Amino acid sequence: MSIDSTTTGGASMKKPRRMKLPAPNAIVGGTLIGILLLAAGTGALWTPYDPLKLSFREKLAAPSALHWLGTDEFGRDVLSRLMAGAATSVWISILTVTLAVVFGTLIGLFSGYMRGWTDRIIMAFNDALLAFPGILLALGLLAVVGANKYGIIVALGIAYTPSVARVVRGTVLSLREREFIAASRVMGNAEAFTMARHILPNCIAPLTVLATSMFGYVLLAESALSFLGLGVPPPAPTWGNMLAGSRPYIGQAVWLGIFPGLAISLTLLGINLLGDAVRDRLDPRMRGSR
Amino acid sequence: MFRFALTRIGMALPTLLIVAVSVFVLIRLIPGDPAQLMLGDLATPASLADLRARLGLDQSLPVQFGIWIGNVLTGDFGQSISSQQAVLPLILQRFWISAQIVLVAVLLASCVAVPAGVIAAWKQDSAVDLGLVATATLLLSIPTFWLGLLLLLFFGLKLEWLPVVGYVSIAENPWAGILYLVMPIMTLFLHEIGVILRMARASTLEVLRLDYITHARAKGLSERAVLWRHAFKNAFGPTWTLIGLVLGNLLGGIAVVETVFTIPGLGRLLVDAIFARDYPVIQGCMLFVAFTYVLVNLVIDLCYPVFDPRVTAQ
Numbered sequence: 159m160s161i162d163s164t165t166t167g168g169a170s171m172k173k174p175r176r177m178k179l180p181a182p183n184a185i186v187g188g189t190l191i192g193i194l195l196l197a198a199g200t201g202a203l204w205t206p207y208d209p210l211k212l213s214f215r216e217k218l219a220a221p222s223a224l225h226w227l228g229t230d231e232f233g234r235d236v237l238s239r240l241m242a243g244a245a246t247s248v249w250i251s252i253l254t255v256t257l258a259v260v261f262g263t264l265i266g267l268f269s270g271y272m273r274g275w276t277d278r279i280i281m282a283f284n285d286a287l288l289a290f291p292g293i294l295l296a297l298g299l300l301a302v303v304g305a306n307k308y309g310i311i312v313a314l315g316i317a318y319t320p321s322v323a324r325v326v327r328g329t330v331l332s333l334r335e336r337e338f339i340a341a342s343r344v345m346g347n348a349e350a351f352t353m354a355r356h357i358l359p360n361c362i363a364p365l366t367v368l369a370t371s372m373f374g375y376v377l378l379a380e381s382a383l384s385f386l387g388l389g390v391p392p393p394a395p396t397w398g399n400m401l402a403g404s405r406p407y408i409g410q411a412v413w414l415g416i417f418p419g420l421a422i423s424l425t426l427l428g429i430n431l432l433g434d435a436v437r438d439r440l441d442p443r444m445r446g447s448r
Numbered sequence: 449m450f451r452f453a454l455t456r457i458g459m460a461l462p463t464l465l466i467v468a469v470s471v472f473v474l475i476r477l478i479p480g481d482p483a484q485l486m487l488g489d490l491a492t493p494a495s496l497a498d499l500r501a502r503l504g505l506d507q508s509l510p511v512q513f514g515i516w517i518g519n520v521l522t523g524d525f526g527q528s529i530s531s532q533q534a535v536l537p538l539i540l541q542r543f544w545i546s547a548q549i550v551l552v553a554v555l556l557a558s559c560v561a562v563p564a565g566v567i568a569a570w571k572q573d574s575a576v577d578l579g580l581v582a583t584a585t586l587l588l589s590i591p592t593f594w595l596g597l598l599l600l601l602f603f604g605l606k607l608e609w610l611p612v613v614g615y616v617s618i619a620e621n622p623w624a625g626i627l628y629l630v631m632p633i634m635t636l637f638l639h640e641i642g643v644i645l646r647m648a649r650a651s652t653l654e655v656l657r658l659d660y661i662t663h664a665r666a667k668g669l670s671e672r673a674v675l676w677r678h679a680f681k682n683a684f685g686p687t688w689t690l691i692g693l694v695l696g697n698l699l700g701g702i703a704v705v706e707t708v709f710t711i712p713g714l715g716r717l718l719v720d721a722i723f724a725r726d727y728p729v730i731q732g733c734m735l736f737v738a739f740t741y742v743l744v745n746l747v748i749d750l751c752y753p754v755f756d757p758r759v760t761a762q
Contacts, residue, residue, distance in 0.1 A: 286466035290734070291693075291741040292700025294718075298734045301722045302477050378591055382704050385593050386719050401594060405708075408597065409605050419594030427589035434585070 184435035190428025198248040201241030209234060209242040209395050218411045228413040230403065236413065239395035240421055246396050250311055251376045255369050257315030262322020263361065267353055269323065270330025281327065287320040293379050297388070305388040314376055314383075325368055329361045367436055374429035381422050397422050452759065453750055460746045467738045468520070472513050475731045481505075485727045488529035520735065526728035528721075535732040539714065543736070545615065546706070546713035549629060550698045553636035558691055561641045565648025566683065569656060570675055580645065588642030592701075596635040596708035603631060613710040632709045640694055647690045652683040685756050692748030696741035 180188075207225075213233035221228040227236040269280040287295060299313035333339055334357070342352040383389040384398025392399055397418040404414035478485060483499040491499075500506070504515045519525075525535035561584075568580040604612040611628055618625030655661065656679055664674045703715030714733065721729035752759050 282462065282466055283470070286463055286470055289463055289467055289742055290470075290700065290738050291696035292698070294700035294734060294737055297703070297718060297722065298471070298474055298730065301725075301727070301730045302474060305722065381591065382593060382701065385704055386707060388719065388722065398593075401597065402707075405597070408601055412601065415594075415597050415601060419591070419597065422594060423590045426591070427586065430585055430589050 181435050181438060183431040187428045187431030187435060190424050191432060194244060194425050194428065195248065197241050198244040201243070202245035205238035205241045207235035207238040209238040210393050218407060221413055227417050228411065230411075230414055231407050236417055239400060240397070240417060243395040243397045243400060243418070244421065246390060246394065247377055247380055250307070250380050251373050253311050254314045254318070254376045255372050257311065258318035258322050258372065259365060259369055261315070262319045263326050263365070265319065265323040266326025267330060267358070270327040270334070271349065271353060277327070284320045284323050288324070293317070293382060296379060296383065300383070300388050307390045310380060310383055310389045314379055318372055318376065321372070322365070322368065325364050326361050329364060330357055333357050333360055367440070370429065370436065371433050374426055374433070378422070378426060452753060456746065456749050460742055463742055464739060467742065468517055468735065469513065471731060471735045471738065472516055474734070475727055478727070486526060486529070525732040528729050529726045530724045535728050538717065538729070539732050539736050542712060542714040542717045545711060546699060546702050546715060549632050549636065549705070549711070549713070550695060550702060553633045554640055554691060554695055554698065556633070557637045557640035557644055561644035562648045562684070562687060565645040565687070566652045566675065566680055568645070568649045569652035572653065581649065584642040584645040586642070587638055588646070590639065592635050592639050593704040593708055595638060596631065596705055599631050599635060600708065615711045632705050632711060635705055635708075636698060640698070643694060644687065644690065648683070648687045651686040652679060655679050655683040681755060685752065688752065689748060692745045695744050699737055699740060
């Protein structure tokens with residue numbers, strides 16, 4: 159199958175390429191993620207109101223010119239809290255993905271390099287961790303490290319490490335018998351140098367694809383855990399704990415339940431669309447007859 | 449066939465063992481005396497000493513693991529700190545509540561999403577395909593806890609068709625029981641349609657490109673026969689595997705939906721146990737859900753040869 163795809167891919171590459179507009183899903187996805195990053199970047203530095211400031215005279219106020227997205231049960235401005243929440247969520251997701259990528263890469267490189275029994279034992283444990291469904295492993299780890307902002311980063315980071323390790327190890331194993339790796343050895347380079355200089359750069363492409371979709375999973379998991387009350391504790395706003403906080407008031411203040419959920423959904427939609435666009439580019443067979 | 453089943457079961461056993469080791473190690477990573485953790489702060493010195501002896505805490509870690517796994521295999525998951533109940537019956541009672549929601553939702557979603565995905569692939573790049581894929585991607589992007597909240601807002605509070613929160617056992621009051629389950633099931637159903645439809649479409653697309661489909665068309669079979677008799681049979685494998693993964697993932701993440709609708713299921717049991725630091729229950733839930741996940745995927749794999757006999761040929 160893989161041979162087949164490379165030969166057809168090679169044949170179509172010969173044709174002169176015309177400049178093409180990016181696919182519509184790449185445009186929409188890119189725009190949504192652009193808005194998210196803009197909101198998060200702005201929210202980290204400036205929000206229209208103080209997201210923590212209580213104002214009981216304005217509690218549960220509907221959206222208006224003063225408060226574009228309304229206020230919550232303590233009179234706090236929803237738009238400001240959404241922006242601050244975006245900053246927190248994006249920051250947590252970036253740290254988590256980085257943690258998983260760094261540890262996963264180290265484990266994958268080591269395991270793929272050692273091969274034999276060391277590799278088999280490491281990978282057996284790695285796959286067993288992948289056998290925990292959904293956010294179950296993160297829930298269990300939270301019970302150990304404690305349910306707070308740092309706990310969530312550690313728990314989700316560890317929970318997503320095995321999938322990174324699996325990808326890196328696969329790349330190492332597929333590369334280590336290739337000529338350019340053998341050449342590096344023959345030149346007398348140390349194994350560690352060969353790994354860092356020649357094998358690691360080849361892991362970057364698959365890792366980028368993985369990290370993009372992982373960013374989406376982590377953001378979703380973070381809001382789910384915050385929704386359960388196991389993530390960032392109130393009063394600090396996250397989209398998940400804003401939704402959880404809206405439940406008692408949802409009958410009288412619909413906007414409290416609408417906007418945070420809309421923010422999460424649009425972000426995930428953006429990541430899914432971007433992911434599809436990347437996959438379509440890498441796998442021309444799925445693109446069809448357009 | 450028999451050999452295939454045996455190999456596949458043989459592959460699942462080490463996974464189960466390592467999952468058990470992981471859960472054991474995870475709880476032992478918590479600083480402090482394991483006996484104290486398992487009994488809580490109100491334990492008497494006598495009961496602590498008794499449990500220490502029973503867990504074999506004066507012996508090496510592998511021996512401790514052996515004692516623990518022996519207890520687990522005989523159904524002794526320990527005792528809940530907060531409710532003083534045995535953990536396994538507690539888990540089983542909550543498991544049925546979660547399982548009926550997950551199973552019905554995935555069954556319904558598969559019945560809708562698999563044919564829809566095949567049709568989308570057949571009409572690739574048409575308006576129908578585009579509409580189905582867009583809907584699926586949208587549904588997939590809405591987190592279940594928000595989708596549940598929206599349904600609750602619309603059907604529960606605005607239209608007042610369905611009860612808003614709570615749970616009544618179907619065994620006690622069938623009609624009320626079903627009414628309470630409609631919204632949680634609908635939430636998971638809508639979400640999983642997105643996941644399954646995209647998979648069914650992708651795997652059908654792969655198959656529709658193969659030569660034997662061209663051959664089937666060339667010999668004059670109707671499009672319907674080509675699609676459902678030839679393409680669908682081969683395209684269903686990856687989707688079938690995905691359905692197994694979805695079942696397990698839903699069970700692992702059901703806590704959020706149970707929180708939205710205040711349903712006393714397995715997910716809520718685990719989250720409440722984390723809040724209460726009820727370690728025997730945490731340990732039991734993790735082990736139970738992970739084991740169920742491995743077993744569901746084993747059963748899914750064992751069913752595989754029924755519609756694709758090629759997998760049994762080595």
